[in-house]
Amino acid sequence: MNPQPASTPPRAIAWPSVLTVISAAILIGAEVFGAAFAGGWALAILFGLNDTAAHILQAVLFGIGVLIMVAFIRTAQRIEPFFRRA
Structure with a gap:
C-alpha cells in the first residue's frame, strides 16, 4: 500500500502582483495593438496595397x-508570481 501523499499548503492569490501585471499589460497592449494597426495602415500606403491587403497586413x-503580449504576461508572471504559499 502506498502512503497518503502529503498535502500541499494552500496557495493564496497575490493581488498586488496580479494587479501590477494586468495594469502593465493594458498599457503595453494598447501600445502594441495600436502600433500593429497604424503600422499595417502605413505599410499598406507605402507599398500601394489595396484595402484587402491592408487589412490582411x-x-x-x-x-x-x-x-508579444503572451510572452510579456508569461515573463511578468515569473517575475511577479500570481500565487504565494499561505
Missing part, C-alpha cells in the same frame, strides 16, 4: 502583437 501584425 494589419491582421498579421495584430497576431504578432498577440504573441
Whole structure:
C-alpha cells in the first residue's frame, strides 16, 4: 500500500502582483495593438496595397502583437508570481 501523499499548503492569490501585471499589460497592449494597426495602415500606403491587403497586413501584425503580449504576461508572471504559499 502506498502512503497518503502529503498535502500541499494552500496557495493564496497575490493581488498586488496580479494587479501590477494586468495594469502593465493594458498599457503595453494598447501600445502594441495600436502600433500593429497604424503600422499595417502605413505599410499598406507605402507599398500601394489595396484595402484587402491592408487589412490582411494589419491582421498579421495584430497576431504578432498577440504573441508579444503572451510572452510579456508569461515573463511578468515569473517575475511577479500570481500565487504565494499561505
